[in-house]
Amino acid sequence: MAEIKYTNQRIEILNYLEGNYTHPSVEQVYGAVRKKLTRISKATVYQNLKFLSEKGLIREVNVKGVSRFEPMLEPHHHAICRNCSRIIDFRSEDLTECSLNSAKKIKEIKVDSVNINFYGICAKCRAVK
Numbered sequence: 001m002a003e004i005k006y007t008n009q010r011i012e013i014l015n016y017l018e019g020n021y022t023h024p025s026v027e028q029v030y031g032a033v034r035k036k037l038t039r040i041s042k043a044t045v046y047q048n049l050k051f052l053s054e055k056g057l058i059r060e061v062n063v064k065g066v067s068r069f070e071p072m073l074e075p076h077h078h079a080i081c082r083n084c085s086r087i088i089d090f091r092s093e094d095l096t097e098c099s100l101n102s103a104k105k106i107k108e109i110k111v112d113s114v115n116i117n118f119y120g121i122c123a124k125c126r127a128v129k
């Protein structure tokens with residue numbers, strides 16, 4: 001892996017994301033990091049998030065066209081609330097294995113990873129109704 005420059009900005013972003021499994025958006029990461037680095041711009045936060053996911057230190061998840069970020073790098077799936085866009089990690093080796101197995105039928109692309117999204121309504125949203 002190429003050498004990564006750990007700037008203050010990157011360290012703050014990584015600190016915020018560490019152990020944070022809520023899959024925050026750029027907006028949320030910006031809101032948190034800005035408390036420490038008051039002069040940082042949202043564009044800079046976004047660029048750093050993109051950079052860190054390209055380097056494989058965090059992962060980008062796209063839900064309803066919105067980029068969200070998470071520290072969990074192990075293969076997993078997502079259950080997404082259709083109402084509030086909350087994302088829950090769902091780990092299932094069986095599902096991963098089974099999906100990769102059936103993906104062998106795809107000839108055009110040699111599939112090596114899979115991420116399945118499940119959609120529904122979360123407990124919080126169900127309670128409101």
Ligand SMILES: [Zn+2]
Pocket residue numbers: 081082083084085086121122123124125126
């Ligand atoms: Zn919800």
Ligand SMILES: [Zn+2]
Pocket residue numbers: 023061070072076077078088089
């Ligand atoms: Zn996740």
